[in-house]
Amino acid sequence: MGSTSGAAEQAKPAAGDARPARRRLSVDRRREELMAAALELFSRRDAEDVSIDDVASAAGASRALVYHYFGGKQELYVAALKSAAAQLEARLKPHENGRPLDELAGGLTRYFDFVEEHAAGFAALLRGGPANRSGDIGEIVDSVRNRLFILIMKQMRVEEPGPALRITLRSWIASVETAGLDWLEHRDIERPALERMLVDHMVALLGVAARHDPRVGELLDNLLRDQTS
Amino acid sequence: MGSTSGAAEQAKPAAGDARPARRRLSVDRRREELMAAALELFSRRDAEDVSIDDVASAAGASRALVYHYFGGKQELYVAALKSAAAQLEARLKPHENGRPLDELAGGLTRYFDFVEEHAAGFAALLRGGPANRSGDIGEIVDSVRNRLFILIMKQMRVEEPGPALRITLRSWIASVETAGLDWLEHRDIERPALERMLVDHMVALLGVAARHDPRVGELLDNLLRDQTS
Numbered sequence: 001m002g003s004t005s006g007a008a009e010q011a012k013p014a015a016g017d018a019r020p021a022r023r024r025l026s027v028d029r030r031r032e033e034l035m036a037a038a039l040e041l042f043s044r045r046d047a048e049d050v051s052i053d054d055v056a057s058a059a060g061a062s063r064a065l066v067y068h069y070f071g072g073k074q075e076l077y078v079a080a081l082k083s084a085a086a087q088l089e090a091r092l093k094p095h096e097n098g099r100p101l102d103e104l105a106g107g108l109t110r111y112f113d114f115v116e117e118h119a120a121g122f123a124a125l126l127r128g129g130p131a132n133r134s135g136d137i138g139e140i141v142d143s144v145r146n147r148l149f150i151l152i153m154k155q156m157r158v159e160e161p162g163p164a165l166r167i168t169l170r171s172w173i174a175s176v177e178t179a180g181l182d183w184l185e186h187r188d189i190e191r192p193a194l195e196r197m198l199v200d201h202m203v204a205l206l207g208v209a210a211r212h213d214p215r216v217g218e219l220l221d222n223l224l225r226d227q228t229s
Numbered sequence: 230m231g232s233t234s235g236a237a238e239q240a241k242p243a244a245g246d247a248r249p250a251r252r253r254l255s256v257d258r259r260r261e262e263l264m265a266a267a268l269e270l271f272s273r274r275d276a277e278d279v280s281i282d283d284v285a286s287a288a289g290a291s292r293a294l295v296y297h298y299f300g301g302k303q304e305l306y307v308a309a310l311k312s313a314a315a316q317l318e319a320r321l322k323p324h325e326n327g328r329p330l331d332e333l334a335g336g337l338t339r340y341f342d343f344v345e346e347h348a349a350g351f352a353a354l355l356r357g358g359p360a361n362r363s364g365d366i367g368e369i370v371d372s373v374r375n376r377l378f379i380l381i382m383k384q385m386r387v388e389e390p391g392p393a394l395r396i397t398l399r400s401w402i403a404s405v406e407t408a409g410l411d412w413l414e415h416r417d418i419e420r421p422a423l424e425r426m427l428v429d430h431m432v433a434l435l436g437v438a439a440r441h442d443p444r445v446g447e448l449l450d451n452l453l454r455d456q457t458s
Contacts, residue, residue, distance in 0.1 A: 163418040164426065167411050171430070174407035175400030182396050189392040189441075197393065197441055201400070204433035212418075212426055 031069050034059045038070075039080045043118035047077050078136045084121070085144045088114050092151055100155045100223050101199060107151075108176070108195045115180040123184050126177055148173050156219060164212035165219070168205045175201065260298050263288045267299075268309045272347035276306050307365045313350070314373045317343050321380055329384045329452050330428060336380075337405070337424045344409040352413050355406055377402050385448060393441035394448070397434045404430065 037059035041050045052073055056063045070076040091110045094103045115122050125141065152169055153161060161169065176198055183194060203220070210217035266288035270279045281302055285292045299305040320339045323332045344351050354370065381398055382390060390398065405427055412423055432449070439446035 163415060166415070167408050167418070167423070167426070170411055171404030171407050174403040178400050178403035179396050182399055186392065186395075189396070193441060194396070197396070197437060200437040200440070201434055204437050205430055208426060208429040208433050211429070212422060 030061070030065070034061060034066055034069055034076075035080060035083055038076050039083055039118075039121075042077060042080050043084075043121040045120050046124045047073075047121070052076070078140070081125070081137060081140050084118060085140055088144065089147055089151075092148065094151075094155060100157070101203070103155045104152070104202060105195065105199050107155075108198055109191075111176065112180065112183070112191055112195060115184065119184050123181055126181055145170070145173055145177075156223065158219060162213045162215060164209040165206075165216050168209040168216075172198075172202050172205055259290070259294070263290060263295055263298055263305075264309060264312055267305050268312055268347075268350075271306060271309050272313075272350040274349050275353045276302075276350070281305070307369070310354070310366060310369050313347060314369055317373065318376055318380075321377065323380075323384060329386070330432070332384045333381070333431060334424060334428050336384075337427055340405065341409065341412070341420055341424060344413065348413050352410060355410055374399070374402055374406075385452065387448060391442045391444060393438040394435075394445050397438040397445070401427075401431050401434055 034055065038050075038055045041054055041058060050073075052063055052066050055076065056066045059066075066076065070079055088111070091114060092107050094107065125137070149169055152173070153159075158165065179194060179198060183189070183191070203224070206216055206220045206223070210220055263284065267279075267284045270283055270287060279302075281292055281295050284305065285295045288295075295305065299308055317340070320343060321336050323336065354366070378398055381402070382388075387394065408423060408427060412418070412420070432453070435445055435449045435452070439449055
């Protein structure tokens with residue numbers, strides 16, 4: 001998310017330039033700075049403990065400006081959450097175009113980086129949610145889960161999953177989320193060990209699903225062959 | 230949850246009895262009837278689509294009486310959720326005191342019975358939550374998860390889980406929840422097959438955890454020995 005004070009400095013008006021373009025840029029930037037400040041705060045504290053004043057002061061802006069851009073705290077929280085979800089998805093885009101299980105492992109590392117950076121916000125959101133959890137928020141959470149599902153299907157080169165594979169992948173995603181929460185709470189296992197365990201979970205779960213759907217067996221054979229070749 | 234009209238009939242004043250005792254009984258019963266009606270409605274519809282009037286009319290009571298007992302819709306929803314959580318926990322108490330994996334399988338069947346009976350409410354709660362999801366609600370959901378965790382530990386005769394086992398059990402509980410949501414959404418796999426798959430998941434996940442913690446290996450050996458003896 002970057003330093004908010006740094007972002008505020010960048011936005012100080014520079015000399016020269018035609019007026020309308022500069023103003024437009026500065027409006028977009030101002031909004032981005034406020035959002036970065038909000039996301040930073042929502043990542044470090046429970047949403048209940050973040051006020052509009054906190055966001056304004058972190059961004060070096062007025063309370064009125066925050067209201068002007070976002071309407072209110074709930075809207076600001078939803079906007080920050082959307083921005084965080086977009087960041088997460090961007091990070092999880094496969095880097096290597098390599099072997100599916102390596103891609104999965106790489107994606108998990110980046111997922112846990114994200115969890116760590118947004119620790120308090122991630123925990124508050126998924127543990128039970130802030131005091132005012134609107135339908136919007138549930139939808140954002142669900143949409144992230146769905147995109148992860150689609151991403152993993154793509155990594156595994158699966159087009160149409162049967163029920164056993166679909167349930168297995170969705171279950172695995174839920175279990176990764178839970179492992180993230182558990183890790184934030186306890187931190188009594190090394191992250192690399194945890195990440196390896198979760199990749200191994202996937203392989204083990206696909207092994208179970210293969211008993212219910214032979215196509216999953218073929219998929220798993222391919223994944224493991226890719227891995228050892 | 231039983232039929233609400235049946236419950237309403239039972240509560241009609243019977244002849245005889247000393248006044249104070251009867252009135253007290255009837256107050257408790259009236260509250261229970263309202264709660265049963267509320268839970269029935271919250272189980273079949275999204276909370277947003279249930280009004281105080283709906284609850285009053287389902288219980289054959291006045292709107293004022295519902296407000297009198299529960300304060301408002303949010304309080305009524307929280308009370309209904311607590312009641313549902315208590316019902317679920319009561320159902321999951323092991324019946325047989327038998328082999329741990331059989332107990333797990335039996336518990337899963339009763340869990341899915343519950344999911345099916347409270348379909349809409351379960352989905353709305355865990356998919357993303359109703360429009361007004363207060364801290365209370367998150368706490369109830371978390372507390373159910375924690376109790377399931379303790380229950381499974383007890384079934385498996387584990388006292389102090391290490392990190393690998395703790396994460397594995399919590400992940401499995403999350404994946405069962407997700408499988409429940411998926412099943413409500415798709416119903417394209419037979420419930421017994423799904424339940425078997427989830428028991429197999431547990432065994433497979435414990436197998437992975439055993440690579441990180443030898444005590445989990447011993448536990449798994451015991452579970453499987455109990456199973457085949």
